[in-house]
Amino acid sequence: MDKHTYIPAEFIADVQRYLPSHLSLDDYLTSCQSPLRPALRVNTLKMSVADFKTYAANHDWQITPVPWCEEGFWYQRPQAQQNLSIGNTDIHLSGAIYIQEASSMLPVFALQHQNDLTDCILLDMAAAPGSKTSQIAAQMKNTGVLVANEFSSSRLKSLSANMQRLGIANVALSHFDAAVFGPYMEQSFSHILLDAPCSGEGTVRKDPDALKNWSIESNQQIAQVQKQLIESAFYALKTGGTLVYSTCTLTPLENQEVCQYLLDTFAGQIEVVKLDDLFFDAKRAATSEGYLHIWPQLYDTEGFFVAKFKKSSHSSHPKPQTKKGQFPFTLYGKKDAQTLLNELKKQFGIDSLPGQLHLRDKEVWLFPSEFALINEKIKYSRMGILVGQTHRTGVRLCHEFATCFGHLALKNTYELSSVQANDYFQGKDISLPTSTNDTGEVLLRLCGSVIGLGKWQKSKIKNSLPRDLVRNNQLITWV
Numbered sequence: 498m499d500k501h502t503y504i505p506a507e508f509i510a511d512v513q514r515y516l517p518s519h520l521s522l523d524d525y526l527t528s529c530q531s532p533l534r535p536a537l538r539v540n541t542l543k544m545s546v547a548d549f550k551t552y553a554a555n556h557d558w559q560i561t562p563v564p565w566c567e568e569g570f571w572y573q574r575p576q577a578q579q580n581l582s583i584g585n586t587d588i589h590l591s592g593a594i595y596i597q598e599a600s601s602m603l604p605v606f607a608l609q610h611q612n613d614l615t616d617c618i619l620l621d622m623a624a625a626p627g628s629k630t631s632q633i634a635a636q637m638k639n640t641g642v643l644v645a646n647e648f649s650s651s652r653l654k655s656l657s658a659n660m661q662r663l664g665i666a667n668v669a670l671s672h673f674d675a676a677v678f679g680p681y682m683e684q685s686f687s688h689i690l691l692d693a694p695c696s697g698e699g700t701v702r703k704d705p706d707a708l709k710n711w712s713i714e715s716n717q718q719i720a721q722v723q724k725q726l727i728e729s730a731f732y733a734l735k736t737g738g739t740l741v742y743s744t745c746t747l748t749p750l751e752n753q754e755v756c757q758y759l760l761d762t763f764a765g766q767i768e769v770v771k772l773d774d775l776f777f778d779a780k781r782a783a784t785s786e787g788y789l790h791i792w793p794q795l796y797d798t799e800g801f802f803v804a805k806f807k808k809s810s811h812s813s814h815p816k817p818q819t820k821k822g823q824f825p826f827t828l829y830g831k832k833d834a835q836t837l838l839n840e841l842k843k844q845f846g847i848d849s850l851p852g853q854l855h856l857r858d859k860e861v862w863l864f865p866s867e868f869a870l871i872n873e874k875i876k877y878s879r880m881g882i883l884v885g886q887t888h889r890t891g892v893r894l895c896h897e898f899a900t901c902f903g904h905l906a907l908k909n910t911y912e913l914s915s916v917q918a919n920d921y922f923q924g925k926d927i928s929l930p931t932s933t934n935d936t937g938e939v940l941l942r943l944c945g946s947v948i949g950l951g952k953w954q955k956s957k958i959k960n961s962l963p964r965d966l967v968r969n970n971q972l973i974t975w976v
Contacts, residue, residue, distance in 0.1 A: 825857055939958060
């Protein structure tokens with residue numbers, strides 16, 4: 498941002514009320530009007546951190562580690578590469594990285610701290626566009642079940658698309674006001690992230706209009722919603738489980754006061770897990786309660802707030818609810834399932850798939866095994882991975898099967914060049930340098946990650962990219 502970033506006088510006066518004594522208002526305002534350092538997170542479901550560092554070095558990227566996220570980096574690309582949006586680069590299109598502001602990586606780091614997230618059932622209460630959801634999934638190593646809820650229907654589609662691009666197979670998507678989880682899913686989750694809807698005061702460095710409609714009254718109204726959601730989270734959390742509450746705002750109305758509401762409402766049943774030693778130099782942002790209040794001038798980031806709690810005992814929801822309606826899937830027949838697995842073994846060397854196969858009409862879906870524990874509690878908008886569609890000779894594999902399970906293949910893969918990748922994402926068939934006698938389907942790779950399916954056809958590979966994913970702009974090659 499720049500000096501024209503809108504910062505109302507009333508907001509400045511309010512900030513002075515709660516700005517810590519060791520921090521300067523002038524430093525804060527200067528930070529708000531300074532450009533935000535771009536950051537990314539390596540998606541370890543697709544690429545290792547070591548391989549990313551090699552890629553960065555080979556492409557002359559300057560990278561600096563984010564101290565609270567082993568997979569996070571601030572980055573700077575050479576001027577000649579900046580004509581091409583990073584979203585159109587090979588490494589991004591491959592799903593190997595996710596563009597994510599550094600401070601927004603903190604809530605998941607707090608959630609995983611001293612917790613093993615593998616094979617758990619977790620809830621992300623406000624998930625879109627998917628930065629923290631995908632960060633959690635990577636820490637879960639695609640095991641267990643991650644329920645990703647998003648109240649906005651328009652953002653739910655982009656959330657689903659991001660999960661597929663990143664190769665995430667253990668997510669169930671839901672579309673509710675997150676207040677439903679308390680009465681419908683009592684004690685269902687080992688861990689919960691509530692990255693709450695908020696006034697967004699901390700985002701002013703990337704959005705010059707973030708404070709355009711700011712008012713104390715709006716803060717107060719939002720805080721009431723946040724209190725409903727954090728109460729819902731308590732009931733949905735298992736005893737012994739942990740809850741992380743975070744916002745991208747600065748006001749105590751939406752931060753410390755919401756946390757105190759939780760502690761007062763469930764006194765003796767939930768306690769603060771202090772975060773002052775979460776990473777080196779975390780004490781600079783720590784509050785007296787043990788929360789982290791990230792002012793933008795502290796680490797040169799957006800403003801953020803993070804708190805963590807552990808539940809020690811449970812009290813029942815006063816108005817528990819049960820879902821109505823039938824689960825619209827049936828288990829895929831053992832014989833048909835074995836036939837599908839035999840084909841995957843023959844074509845790709847894939848011995849097994851991690852989960853249970855289900856059928857809905859002609860669609861074959863793979864659900865995480867643990868999903869059976871929660872599938873009857875609420876209605877899901879989408880769950881698991883669409884493996885393929887049945888037809889008279891077997892199952893025709895789908896795009897997301899490739900992006901989520903292609904890494905299991907031991908054979909029949911093809912690494913695309915930059916020119917070929919351009920053609921692939923623009924919906925064109927892929928020309929081969931020499932003819933081939935290979936037949937059937939092939940898994941296509943980019944930067945070592947599987948990005949989709951094709952079909953061998955002598956001198957080319959027939960493109961199977963879904964039409965809604967086709968791009969018309971220039972990709973990959975530096976211009």
